[in-house]
Amino acid sequence: MSKSTKRVFKRGLMVAALAFAGHALAADYTISVVAGGSGPNDTYRTDAIEIAADVLMKQAVAKGEHLKITVKKRSYSDWDSFKQAVTLSAESGNAPNIVVTGHEDIAPWSQSGIIVPIEDYLETSAPSIKGIYPNLMKVASYNGKLYGVPQDAEARTMFMWRSSLRAIGYSDKQIDALPGKIKSGEYTLYDMLADAKKAQDKGLVAPGYGFYPRPSAGPDYWQYYVSFGGQMQNPKTGKLVFDKQAIRKTYQFFADAVKMGVTRKNMIGTPWDQWYHEVAAGKAVFWQGGTWHYVRYTGKEGLKDFFGNVDYSMIPAGDKTGKANTLTHPLVYLITKQGSDKQKAIEARLIEIASEPRINALHALKSAHLGISPAETNVEAYRADRWSTEATERLMPYAYAMPNDSDLGNLWNIYWKGLEAAWTGSKSPEEAAADAEKEVRASSFASKVEVR
Structure with a gap:
């Protein structure tokens, strides 16, 4: 699929997902998001999707459309239980829609068919996506395809x-x-x-x-x-x-x-x-x-x-x-094969919104992680935080990640x-x-x- 064809396909999905003719065709979605390795300071890994859903629903109201998104959230403090839950639920055909996990899961989970390339549903030219550090976007890719969007960065x-x-x-x-x-x-x-x-x-x-x-x-x-x-x-x-x-x-x-x-x-x-x-x-x-x-x-x-x-x-x-x-070991937003293409387009839009600097900065500040884009360093609260600004400057330009290899x-x-x-x-x-x-x-x- 060429880049121009992908753009038409993604626009078509969004139009289909968000265009209605009265309440008879109202769009209701239940989207589950699950995060691994997350403690009490990492709540925005799932909360950001809920914030994004609220934004998207308000945008629909402003356009005279009806859109209801119910976000179901769950976080695991340990990685083993989280990964076991994701793989077992995928085998039974009941995987969560969005998973927040380490980038190293992209290779094995793409090969086993648990996740799909997010580039097929995401508007990669959107400012919140286009502005992410290129080295982090590279980490979220595998075999020439973009599978995820970095959720955070650290060193x-x-x-x-x-x-x-x-x-x-x-x-x-x-x-x-x-x-x-x-x-x-x-x-x-x-x-x-x-x-x-x-x-x-x-x-x-x-x-x-x-x-x-x-x-x-x-x-x-x-x-x-x-x-x-x-x-x-x-x-x-x-x-x-x-x-x-x-x-x-x-x-x-x-x-x-x-x-x-x-x-x-x-x-x-x-x-x-x-x-x-x-x-x-x-x-x-x-x-x-x-x-x-x-x-x-x-x-x-x-x-x-x-x-x-x-x-x-x-x-x-x-x-x-x-x-x-x-x-650096970025966690990434991944989309599973669960659900229709229309729903996947909604999920990708939520991830796009959740990646906006002001929203992503909430996670960085609460959890002491680092921002995913240069624009995030211009968010007032992030810029005012000594640890965030100094650690970003001292470490992030030199950070590398483990290769995505199964x-x-x-x-x-x-x-x-x-x-x-x-x-x-x-x-x-x-x-x-x-x-x-x-x-x-x-x-x-x-x-x-x-x-x-």
Whole structure:
């Protein structure tokens, strides 16, 4: 279907969905929206669709038309239950209409027929869509088609406790300059471990709390692979990349952190509530987190004067082969195959409205996520929020995302298993890396991975 044909098709769907001849042909729609990985600060992931429905209904009234949209909302705090619910409901032919999920679900869910390309129903030239950061729109695409619309953006960052750095000899001016030194590669991951050790040796934090990464598996750990020169996907071939040297160096880094005593061998599995409380109370020198953590630290954990106590940066480079980096993991609005084309056109229109800067900014501000478009930084409330503006400027221009590939999860499982083995000492970094390579080469998806 050509672009001009698509435009005619989409306009026709909207006309059919919104044009009526009296109340006998009144349009009533019930649209369900389900979001995963959402806590009490993420309510606008579903609320924004309800706001959009109210706007669209009021627009219909202004034109003398009757349109009723009932939005049914549900959020899951965990990802496993959410994804199981979506896949099982799709198998039974009763999937939710709109799902808000991580962009990595686009590849497998499009292949299994759960979702449809949103570009077939969305007016991509609409200002709220056209203005979204191009790198985020790329993340929402797969096999040359736009499947979703970014719902939010964020960045994974390295936090540091300022008073601990001050106590090992840094001046406030030097602390302020540290993010820039990290960005340039002058300050590396091993420099960070050395500073963490100094702080522990002075008794500023307990043993194993110098460097305190996230306590569970997660995409953040790909960043260390990039820090040591790893590439996740070959842009020319589209194949996933398994870089043997970057893998080995990453495994070695975590083994070294444990050997130096600045990271606990058994910290994976630490309860998240405990972890949040500890880092927000200054019990760690360096810790790995996300931009959305800000609202937890300054809210539930009661951290006062965040900017006086904490600084943050990209994840440092591991050595000269790598680079400082930050990963973004946008959630996206996806449309399932559930319902008629007319209803899908309405769903796409709701997503378009929900993506307008003033509406999307409500989510960014409440949840400490980052805006999806440059226009959002001009929204008064967003512009007035120090965290939103500074984190956007410092991190978003350098953010990359995991590739949309249905085999990335399989590669991740191998990578993480080896990392955990090296971290806990059950294998040496060399053994863990060699075993991971063997497993990749013997896997069913080996032909789709470039081993370097």
